[in-house]
Structures are given as structure tokens and as C-alpha cells.
Amino acid sequence: MKGTNLGEFEEYILLTILAQPEEAYSVGIAKEIEKVTGRKVVHSVVHASLTRLVKKGMLQDAMGEATSQRGGKRKRMYSLSRAGIVALEKARDQRNALWDRISLSQIKSAYGD
Amino acid sequence: MxxxxxxxxxxxxxxxxxxxxxxxxxxxxxxxxxxxxxxxxxxxxxxxxxxxxxxxxxxxxxxWKTRKRQNSNHMLGNHLKVSIRSLRKNPLNTSLNIIGLATGLASFILINLWIDNELSWDQFHDKKERIYRIPNTFRSEAETFSQAVSGPALGAQLHHIFSEVNSATRLGRETLQIKMGDEVYFQSDIGLVDPTFLDIFSFPNLVEDQETPLDELGSIVITKSLATKYFGDENPIGKELALVEGNSLKVTGVVDDVPETSQIQFQALVSMETIRRIWGSNNYDDNWGGGWFHTYLLLEEGVDVAQLEKDITAFIREKLSSWAEQGMYYDYFLQPLTSIHLKSDLRYDFLSNGSLQQVLVFRWSAIVILLLACINYINISTANTVYRSKQVGLRKVLGAGKGSIMGQMLVETFTIVLLSTALAYLLAYLMLPLVSAITSYDQLNLFEPGGLIRIGGVVLALSLLSGAVPAFTIAKYNALKVIRGTLRTGTELGLLRKGLVVAQFIATGVLLISMIVIQNQMNFIQKQSLGMKTNEVMHISFQGSQEVQQRASVIRDRLLSLPEVRDLSFLHNSYPVDGLSNSGAEIETADGTFIRSSIYTLRVDNHFKETFGLELASGRFFSDEFPADSTRSVLVNEATVANFGWGSPEQGIGKKFGQAPNQRTVVGVVRDFNFEGLHKPIEPVRILPTTADRYTTLAVRFKGDNTLQVINSLQSAWDEVVPSIPLDLSMMSDDIKRQYSTEYNFRTIFVAFSIISIIIGCLGLFGLVTATVNQRLKEISVRKVLGASVLSILVMINTYFVQLIAIATIVAVPISYYMMQNWLNDFSYHVSFSWWYVFLAITGIMAITVLTISSNAIKTVRRNPAEVLQDE
CATH class of the missing domain: 1.10.8 (Helicase, Ruva Protein; domain 3)
Incomplete structure (x- = not known):
């Protein structure tokens, strides 16, 4: 079970990779999540999660090109595997199933708005 | 950018x-x-x-990096098997290695045993952190010295005056005359203490019949062995010991015998007050000055010791203001109880005191000897790697990594070290009685847990240290070359091995030179004239027995009638060997003014000069012809003349001591004689006449070499006159030797070190030469074929090692010079460091080296070259 369910942070990572495949490496992902969520994202956490996701089989990795910005070092580019896409879809479905049971007007009236 | x-x-x-x-x-x-x-x-x-x-x-x-881990544990059994095989294959090297390491380890074990004991002195007292001794430094115009003993008032009063001081006790030593039936025993080692003594110190297993066994007058606390001596198996508590004076002491407590590692040694304890009553002496408890007793203070928790020292000094200076007016001061200081044994070296200090310097010297010696053994192992193993290169090559071809090869070597080293450790303990066990005799520790325990653990650590470190070098060397071999047989492990020694050999011989050289210097100094001490006929004097202690005092003239006449006796002299606590007491005196200077100074004092009868064989520099000795001598005259030594600026011994005659009506005049000056041992320069001393009622001991100058016969004659004559008093006799020359027991022990241990290090060095050299010669076998054979003589080849091999040793001695000389100069400076009278010693040491080392090398190489060199070269 554990292997197939995504944590929130993992979900963000997978989505970010899909959203910007050309910047799908650790630093790029970290910056993007930071920008979208407004939270401080530490590189080591992103990197650890990426490695874990690769291990779970949700991501594939490959070495990309080197840039002077990176001191001539190559980056590791990530892309989603079949399992990754399945997991994302599953997460979205679970969430949607719950949203579908709620009507927006109910919430607003419940909180006196 | x-x-x-x-x-x-x-x-x-x-x-x-x-x-x-x-x-x-x-x-x-x-x-x-x-x-x-x-x-x-x-x-x-x-x-x-x-x-x-x-x-x-x-x-x-x-x-993190993941280690590529081979499971090498399954190889361990194999390593062990191979190790044992290769050790057995090479019995010579194996035994050289084991003997070398075992000797080194055994020395290390024994030396550390001794060091542990030295460091454990006085640690058994529960309150040791709070116990201090209070000695002082005395200053006057003429001199300054520090003494371990202080005035009686300190122990009697300080705890009432200073709230920082919880309690105090004095410690003196006396001999009591105990009467059992008709026999009188001189019971020495009686501790004269205050009742608080047993509260301050924790002597083991005190059995007492009341809370404070020494409080009551007339009580005595005795040790177990004394209890057995006087009462056998009976319960001693409540029993009485009769004294010659007529009183008796009641046993109120028993303690275990005092541990060896205690500065305070006693057979029994009696309170000061009890003794004062028995002997009817004056009460000195208000006397702040002088040096009487060791005084110990039990301080309260967290006291500022430096401040307390200042306060006590100031307080007592106030009390002794009349002394200060005459320019004499005491500065008091506090010594932590546990620091005294190793750090304190004051006048009248405990003879049992050790020296921190010696502990350090021996600690380093132990390490050096162990390193020497270690170097040996490395030398022999690396020199013999050729033997095993095939094995290593094959292992490598079959896929063994460096780690595995090193593992194999380490296992082998560890096997050897373990065997050596076992042998070392056996050696140490056999040597233990000898060590006990030298160090005067009877209760040495070889198998103390702490010591065992440390040796375990040392063994492990030793294995790693001495195993690592050969392991690295061998693991580096190129497998292909080894298998093909083209590997040449240099015929010359590697730089590392050269360095190690040199280091080994530096150590040997230093030890040997030191040994020669020490030996010479000790001979010098023995031969040095002390200005007294020490070889002809026997000393009889009768502890001031009244019976002897009353019959002094009878004893004199009876003993003089013996043909073996030349002269005899009664003394009052003035045996010029143990150190003399000193007291204050007003002494006239060259310009006729008087200064107060403390001066050593001898109190003797008129025959002192003849008995001890002193010589006069001027004037005369006390004589029966001058009855006024007993109150009017004094003699001094030459040092006094020099110290007080009197000019010549002749000018010293007529100088005054003290003021009328107790004024004495110098009637003679004796030549300097050494009453404190050769460590110290001769100090001023005055000689005063004493009377029969104060005699405590007797010195007899005898004729002839048969001391046993002399003793027998003395014994029978003595028993005729005073049969109830035991004859407690010692030879003056033995008593003097005891003054140098530390030095004699030092010499014995140093000789042992030197011999051990030379043995280890030779073992190493032996192994090294074997290996080198074997490696050069072909070369040597070719040389022989070409016409070289056996001698020239031996010279060639020797030259090489002799060069190394020459380098080593060049380094060893300044080191030993520095060390020995320091040691010699401890003596006021000593031999000078002579180049002759160095020459002797170098010659010795060279001779041993050449002998070792040649005896080893000659067999190989003499082999028929055809035999060696036939399979080429």
C-alpha cells in the first residue's frame, strides 16, 4: 500500500516534472515548488525524495547536459514512468471523488459566508 | 561572470x-x-x-558510499592455518621474534607494575582529598631550608584557631621498651599521634572497643602482626602491655598491618599525651617553632588552600615575633597527602618517598624497550618477506586482494604477539621475586585487572604497529613478478629498515653509556671517604634505656677489655648517618657580632673523635682533663668556619656560641666529615658534650676483619653487664649503604634495561644479518668464485652494519651526556662525565655487533659456491 500512495510533497514533485519537463532536475524542481507554494524548499529534501521516487519506480532518471552555471557538471534529469503517472492519476481520482461529494454552496453557508 | x-x-x-x-x-x-x-x-x-x-x-x-565488502571472515581459519605453517617453517625467525617481543613485553609489564604501585601511595584513605601535611620553610640570615616537620603547637591548636581546619594530628615515631616476663623488647615504629589520627586517616579494619580508642590515657592501638607477636591467637583487646618504666598500656584497638603503599608506617599507635605522662616530659603544646613532628590537617570542604597557607604563616609569625626580631622566619605551606610520596623531598622527610622523575624515566624506558622489540619484529619480518613471496604471489593470482594479504600478515603477527605475551607473563612471573627485592614491594600483583586490560591494549597496538609494516610491504608485491621469480627485494636494506636499526642502536648506546656512568658514580660513592672510619664502626641502639645509662662506665670498661675493641663512644641521638637534628643558636661572626642561625648538632661523649676516626683541623677535642668542657666548650666542623667567615680553623678557636651564662667557647675544629650522604654538601655542625643520663646509643670501633667474631664477643660482654637489654646492633657501612638504596636500585634496574635492550638489539641484528646474507647468497658465491677471501666478504658485510652503528652512536652520545649530567648533578660529590665512557660503550657495542654478524654469517659465507650456483 505504502508504495503506491503518494505523499503531498511527492505529488508536487511529480506534477512539477510534468509541468516543466525541460527544467526537471533537482534544483529546477525545488525552485518551482518554492515559487508555487511559497514555502521554503530545501534542496536536500527534494533530492532525497527524487531518489526515493526513482527507487519506487515512479521516476526515471538520465544525465543531462552540462552548463557553466553548474561549474561544468551535468544535471540529472527526471521523467515520469508509467507507474508514476498511474500513481498521480490515482491520487487525483481519490481527491476528486471526495470533492464530488461536496457542493461549494454548502461550505459557504456552513461557515456563514 | x-x-x-x-x-x-x-x-x-x-x-x-x-x-x-x-x-x-x-x-x-x-x-x-x-x-x-x-x-x-x-x-x-x-x-x-x-x-x-x-x-x-x-x-x-x-x-553515502557503500563499501564493496568481501566476506573475508571465512578466510580467518585459513589465515590462522597458514600462519602456523609459516611460523613452523621458519623456526629460527619465529623464536627470535617471540623471544625479542616477550623480553620487551615482560620488562614493560614489570615496569608498569612498579609504576602503578608508586602512583597508588596513600590512595586508600577515604578523606585523602582533604588531608594536607603542613611543612615549612625556615629562613635566617645564614641559611634557608624546607623541612617536613613543624612545631608541636600546630597540630595541637590550628584546628581550634582556623575554622577551615576540621581537625589535626601530629605524627612522631618512637621506640618503647616493652616487658614480657623478664624479657625486654625494643618495640620500634610506635606512632606518636593525637587521638584524632584514626578519624582523619582510614587504616583498614579497625576493631576497637570504643568510639575513639586513643582518647583515654594509657591506651594503645596495635596492628594484627604485633597482636600475634605479643598475645598469640588470643583476642588482644583489653589486654595490657607492660612498659619498662613501670606503667602499662591497654590495647583498645587493632588494625590490619599498614599497607606497603602508606607513607605513615607504624606497628602501634599511642597518643602524645599518654607518652608525655609516662615519660614525664614537658608540655610543648604551645611551642610554635622548630621542627618536631609531621603535622596533618583535615580541611573542610572547598577551602582556599593558598589563602589558608598565608593566614597560618601570618598567624604563627605573630606568635613567634621574638624570632622575627632576630631575622628568623617560618613560611608554612600545605602539601596534599597523596602528592607527598612522589613530589616531596624535604629535610626530615619520609625515607620511603619516591621520585616523580624516576617514575617518568622508567615509564619512557618501558615504552622505548617495547618499541625496540617492535622494531625488531618489523626488521626480521620484512627482511624475510622473500621467503613468502611465492605464497603471496599465488594468493594474488587466485584473486586475493591487498586486504586479504594484509589480513593474513596481521593474523600472523597477532599469533606471534599472543605467544610472546604468554611467554612474557611467564618471564615476568619468574622475575617477580627479584623485582620485589629491588623495589622493596612485597605485595606485587601481576594479574591486577587494570594492568591486564592495559596490557591487552598494548598487545593489540603492538600487533597492529609491528604487523602493519610487513603487511604493507608484502601486499604491494607485483604478483606476476613474484611468480616469475624476477622480484628483487633489494639486497640492501630499505631506508625504513636502516632507520629502524639506527634507532635501535641509539637506544642501546644511550643505555650503555648511562650504565657505565652510573656504575662509576656508585663505585665512587663506595670508595669516597666520608671523613670517618665507617668500615670499622658498629652502632648499638639501646633507646636510652636507663639501665644502660646507669651502667655506662661499666659497659665501657668491659668492652674496652675485649681485644677486638679499639674505642667506643656513647651518643645522644647523634648517629652521623641518619641525618642529625638541628636547633637554633647564637653564633659569633668574624667581626664579633652575633647572628642567630640554625645549626646541626651532635651530642656526644669525650671519645667520639677516636671512635669515628675524625681528624682535628685545630684545637683539641673534649677531654676528661678539662671538666669544664661539659658546660663551657663546643667544637665545630670546617664548614662552620667557612660559613660564618671565621677565616682559618685556627682563627675559629675561641669564638663564642650563645650568651652568658650559657656561653660556650670553640675549643677545636674537626675536619669535615659527611654526615648526610653525598647528595648534599657538608653543612655546618656543632659538637656538644652530653651526659650519661642522656645517652641513647653506642658506637664501637673494632679491629680485625672477622665481624662475626666481633659481634659474638660484644654480645657475651654485653650480656654480662646488662642481660635484660637486647643488643640491637648494625654495621655503619650497611647503614650508609641504605642511604643510597634508591641509587643502588636505580643502578640495578638500569643494568637490567641495558642488558635487555642489548639482547633485543642483538636478536634483531642476528635475524637481519641472516636474511641479508641469504639474499646475497648468489652474489657472495660469485665473489668467491672470482677470488674473494672469506675474510674480505665478512669485512664487506660487517662494514655495512658498522656504518649504521656509527651513525647511531653519534646521536646517542649527546643524549646520554645530557641525561647523565642531570643525574649526576643530584649528587654534591660526583664523578665527571668522561669521554672514556663513550669510548668504552662504543667499543662494547661494536664488538658485540661484529661478533653477532660474523658468527652468523660465517657459515653461509663458507658454503661451497658450486653448491649455490649449480641451479643457475
């Missing part, structure tokens, strides 16, 4: 250290990217700082 500004190199190094290869490029790149950004945004400093932070934050397990 900023490619010229780089992130911290050290951080990158660190990253590479922990990070596995697959990840390192990517991570470094990422950090770099952040670094560049931050540099532009927040400046270089913060960028670098964050770079570090990144590196550190990423140091997580999933990033």
Missing part, C-alpha cells in the same frame, strides 16, 4: 569523501548552481556559507 570565484574547496573535498560516485557530479553541480545564484544575490560570504550548509545537509545515508 564569476567562474573565477569558486566555492570552498574543502567542502567539495568533504562531499567527495562521503558521496557515492553516481551522485557526486549531479550534487556538486546543483550546489554550484545555488552558489552562483546566492553569490549574486547575497554576496560571496553567504554563498560560501550556504555551500557548506548544503554539503553538510546532504550527508545522509542514501548518499
Amino acid at each position: 564569476g567562474t573565477n570565484v569558486l566555492p570552498p574547496a574543502l567542502a567539495i573535498r568533504f562531499l567527495h569523501l562521503y558521496c557515492k560516485e553516481e551522485l557526486v557530479e549531479e550534487l556538486e553541480g546543483s550546489f554550484y548552481e545555488y552558489f552562483n545564484e546566492r553569490k549574486d544575490r547575497r554576496g560571496l560570504f553567504w554563498a560560501r556559507w550556504f555551500f557548506w550548509l548544503d554539503v553538510v545537509l546532504h550527508c545522509r545515508p542514501y548518499v
Whole structure:
């Protein structure tokens, strides 16, 4: 079970990779999540999660090109595997199933708005 | 842009250290990217700082390098088997190695045993952290000295005056005359103490019949062995011991015999007050000055010791204001109880005291000897690697890694070290009685847990240290070359081995030179004239027995009638061997004024000069013809003349001591004689006449070499006159020897060290030469075929080692010179360091070396070259 369910942070990572495949490496992902969520994202956490996701089989990795910005070092580019896409879809479905049971007007009236 | 500004190199190094290869490029790149950004945004400093932070934050397990681990445990059994095989294959080297290491280890074990004992003195007292002794430094116009003993008032009063002092006790030593039936025993080692003594100190297993066994007058606390001596198996508590004076003492407590490692030694304890009543002496408890007793204070918790020293000094100076007016002062200081044994060396200090310097010297010697043994092992094993190169080559071909080969070597070393340790303990066990005799520790325990653990650590370190070098050397071999047989492990010694041989011989040289110097100094001491006929004097102690005092003239006449006796002299606590007491006196100077000074004092009868064989520099000795001598005359030594500036011994005659009506006049000056041992220069001494009622001991000058016969004659004559008093007799020459017991022990141990180090050195040399000669076998054979003589080849082999030893001695000479100069300076009278010693040592080492090498090599060299070369 554990292997197939995504944590929130993992979900963000997978989505970010899909959203910007050309910047799908650790630093790029970290910056993007930071920008979208407004939270401080530490590189080591992103990197650890990426490695874990690769291990779970949700991501594939490959070495990309080197840039002077990176001191001539190559980056590791990530892309989603079949399992990754399945997991994302599953997460979205679970969430949607719950949203579908709620009507927006109910919430607003419940909180006196 | 900023490619010229780089992130911290050290951080990158660190990253590479922990990070596995697959990840390192990517991570470094990422950090770099952040670094560049931050540099532009927040400046270089913060960028670098964050770079570090990144590196550190990423140091997580999933990033770490994984070791490629071979399971080598299954090889352990094989390693062991192979080790034992190769050890058996090479019995000579194996035994050289084991004997060398075992000798070194055994010395190490024994020396450390001794050091542990030295460090454990007085540690058994529960309140040791709060117990201090209070000695003082005395200053007058004429002299300054520090003494271990202080005035009686300190122990009697300080705890009432200073709230920092919880309680105090004095410690003196006396001999009591105990009467059992008709027999009188001189019971020595009676501790004269205050009742608080047993509260301050924790002597083991006190059995007492009341809370404070010494409080009551007339009580005595005795040790177990004394209880057995006087009462056998009966319960001693409540029993009485009769004294010659007519009183008796009641046993109120029994303690275990005092541990060897206690500065305070006693057979029994009696309170000061009890003794004062028995002997009817005056009460001195208000006397602050002088040096009477060791005084111990039990301080309250957390007292500022330095401040207390100042307060006590100031307080007593107030009390002794009349002394201060005459220019005499006492400065008091506090010595922690546990520091006294190793650090205190004062006048009238405990003879049992050790020396911290000696402990350090021996600690380093132990380490050096162990290192020598270690070097030996390395030398012999690396020299013999040729033997095993095939084995190693084959292992490598079959896929053994460096680690496995090194493992094999380490296992082998460990096997040898373990065997050596077993042998070392056997050796140490056999040597233990000898060590006990030298060090006067009877209760040495070889198998103390703490010591065992340390030796365990040493064994492990030794294995690693001496195993590592051969292991590295062998593991480096190129497998192919070894198998093909083209490997040449240099016929010459490697630089490392050269260095090790030199180091070994430096140590040997230093020890040998030192040994020669020490030997010479000790001979010098024995031969040095002390200014007294020490070989002809016997000393009889009768502890001031009244019976002897009353019959003194009868004894004199009876003993003089013996043909063996030349003269005899009664003394009052003035045996010029143990050190003399000193007291204050007013002494006239050259210009006729008087100064107060403390001066050593001898109190003797009129025959003292003849008995001890002193010579007069001027004037006369006390004589029966001058009855006024007993109250009017005094003699001094030459040192006094010099010290008080009187000019010549003749000018000293007529100088005055003290003021009328107790004034004495100098009637003679004796030539200097050495009453304190050769450690100290001769100090001023005055000689005063004493009367029969104060006699405590007797000195007899005898004729002839048969001391046993002399003793027998003395014994029978003595028993005729005073049969109830035991004849407690010692030879003066033995008593003097005892003064140098520390030096004699030092010499014995040093000789032992030197011999051990020479043995180890020779073993190493032996093994090394065997290996070298074997490696050069072919070369030697070819030389012989070409016409070289056996002698010339021997010279060739020898030259090589002799060169190394020459280098070693050049280094050894200044080291030993420095060390021995320090040691000799401890003596006021000593031999000078002579080049002759160095010459002797070098010749000795060279002779041993050449002998070792030649005896070893000759067999090989004499082999028929045809035999050696036939399979080429």
C-alpha cells in the first residue's frame, strides 16, 4: 500500500516534472515548488525524495547536459514512468471523488459566508 | 561572470569523501548552481556559507558510499592455518621474534607494575582529598631550608584557631621498651599521634572497643602482626602491655598491618599525651617553632588552600615575633597527602618517598624497550618477506586482494604477539621475586585487572604497529613478478629498515653509556671517604634505656677489655648517618657580632673523635682533663668556619656560641666529615658534650676483619653487664649503604634495561644479518668464485652494519651526556662525565655487533659456491 500512495510533497514533485519537463532536475524542481507554494524548499529534501521516487519506480532518471552555471557538471534529469503517472492519476481520482461529494454552496453557508 | 570565484574547496573535498560516485557530479553541480545564484544575490560570504550548509545537509545515508565488502571472515581459519605453517617453517625467525617481543613485553609489564604501585601511595584513605601535611620553610640570615616537620603547637591548636581546619594530628615515631616476663623488647615504629589520627586517616579494619580508642590515657592501638607477636591467637583487646618504666598500656584497638603503599608506617599507635605522662616530659603544646613532628590537617570542604597557607604563616609569625626580631622566619605551606610520596623531598622527610622523575624515566624506558622489540619484529619480518613471496604471489593470482594479504600478515603477527605475551607473563612471573627485592614491594600483583586490560591494549597496538609494516610491504608485491621469480627485494636494506636499526642502536648506546656512568658514580660513592672510619664502626641502639645509662662506665670498661675493641663512644641521638637534628643558636661572626642561625648538632661523649676516626683541623677535642668542657666548650666542623667567615680553623678557636651564662667557647675544629650522604654538601655542625643520663646509643670501633667474631664477643660482654637489654646492633657501612638504596636500585634496574635492550638489539641484528646474507647468497658465491677471501666478504658485510652503528652512536652520545649530567648533578660529590665512557660503550657495542654478524654469517659465507650456483 505504502508504495503506491503518494505523499503531498511527492505529488508536487511529480506534477512539477510534468509541468516543466525541460527544467526537471533537482534544483529546477525545488525552485518551482518554492515559487508555487511559497514555502521554503530545501534542496536536500527534494533530492532525497527524487531518489526515493526513482527507487519506487515512479521516476526515471538520465544525465543531462552540462552548463557553466553548474561549474561544468551535468544535471540529472527526471521523467515520469508509467507507474508514476498511474500513481498521480490515482491520487487525483481519490481527491476528486471526495470533492464530488461536496457542493461549494454548502461550505459557504456552513461557515456563514 | 564569476567562474573565477569558486566555492570552498574543502567542502567539495568533504562531499567527495562521503558521496557515492553516481551522485557526486549531479550534487556538486546543483550546489554550484545555488552558489552562483546566492553569490549574486547575497554576496560571496553567504554563498560560501550556504555551500557548506548544503554539503553538510546532504550527508545522509542514501548518499553515502557503500563499501564493496568481501566476506573475508571465512578466510580467518585459513589465515590462522597458514600462519602456523609459516611460523613452523621458519623456526629460527619465529623464536627470535617471540623471544625479542616477550623480553620487551615482560620488562614493560614489570615496569608498569612498579609504576602503578608508586602512583597508588596513600590512595586508600577515604578523606585523602582533604588531608594536607603542613611543612615549612625556615629562613635566617645564614641559611634557608624546607623541612617536613613543624612545631608541636600546630597540630595541637590550628584546628581550634582556623575554622577551615576540621581537625589535626601530629605524627612522631618512637621506640618503647616493652616487658614480657623478664624479657625486654625494643618495640620500634610506635606512632606518636593525637587521638584524632584514626578519624582523619582510614587504616583498614579497625576493631576497637570504643568510639575513639586513643582518647583515654594509657591506651594503645596495635596492628594484627604485633597482636600475634605479643598475645598469640588470643583476642588482644583489653589486654595490657607492660612498659619498662613501670606503667602499662591497654590495647583498645587493632588494625590490619599498614599497607606497603602508606607513607605513615607504624606497628602501634599511642597518643602524645599518654607518652608525655609516662615519660614525664614537658608540655610543648604551645611551642610554635622548630621542627618536631609531621603535622596533618583535615580541611573542610572547598577551602582556599593558598589563602589558608598565608593566614597560618601570618598567624604563627605573630606568635613567634621574638624570632622575627632576630631575622628568623617560618613560611608554612600545605602539601596534599597523596602528592607527598612522589613530589616531596624535604629535610626530615619520609625515607620511603619516591621520585616523580624516576617514575617518568622508567615509564619512557618501558615504552622505548617495547618499541625496540617492535622494531625488531618489523626488521626480521620484512627482511624475510622473500621467503613468502611465492605464497603471496599465488594468493594474488587466485584473486586475493591487498586486504586479504594484509589480513593474513596481521593474523600472523597477532599469533606471534599472543605467544610472546604468554611467554612474557611467564618471564615476568619468574622475575617477580627479584623485582620485589629491588623495589622493596612485597605485595606485587601481576594479574591486577587494570594492568591486564592495559596490557591487552598494548598487545593489540603492538600487533597492529609491528604487523602493519610487513603487511604493507608484502601486499604491494607485483604478483606476476613474484611468480616469475624476477622480484628483487633489494639486497640492501630499505631506508625504513636502516632507520629502524639506527634507532635501535641509539637506544642501546644511550643505555650503555648511562650504565657505565652510573656504575662509576656508585663505585665512587663506595670508595669516597666520608671523613670517618665507617668500615670499622658498629652502632648499638639501646633507646636510652636507663639501665644502660646507669651502667655506662661499666659497659665501657668491659668492652674496652675485649681485644677486638679499639674505642667506643656513647651518643645522644647523634648517629652521623641518619641525618642529625638541628636547633637554633647564637653564633659569633668574624667581626664579633652575633647572628642567630640554625645549626646541626651532635651530642656526644669525650671519645667520639677516636671512635669515628675524625681528624682535628685545630684545637683539641673534649677531654676528661678539662671538666669544664661539659658546660663551657663546643667544637665545630670546617664548614662552620667557612660559613660564618671565621677565616682559618685556627682563627675559629675561641669564638663564642650563645650568651652568658650559657656561653660556650670553640675549643677545636674537626675536619669535615659527611654526615648526610653525598647528595648534599657538608653543612655546618656543632659538637656538644652530653651526659650519661642522656645517652641513647653506642658506637664501637673494632679491629680485625672477622665481624662475626666481633659481634659474638660484644654480645657475651654485653650480656654480662646488662642481660635484660637486647643488643640491637648494625654495621655503619650497611647503614650508609641504605642511604643510597634508591641509587643502588636505580643502578640495578638500569643494568637490567641495558642488558635487555642489548639482547633485543642483538636478536634483531642476528635475524637481519641472516636474511641479508641469504639474499646475497648468489652474489657472495660469485665473489668467491672470482677470488674473494672469506675474510674480505665478512669485512664487506660487517662494514655495512658498522656504518649504521656509527651513525647511531653519534646521536646517542649527546643524549646520554645530557641525561647523565642531570643525574649526576643530584649528587654534591660526583664523578665527571668522561669521554672514556663513550669510548668504552662504543667499543662494547661494536664488538658485540661484529661478533653477532660474523658468527652468523660465517657459515653461509663458507658454503661451497658450486653448491649455490649449480641451479643457475
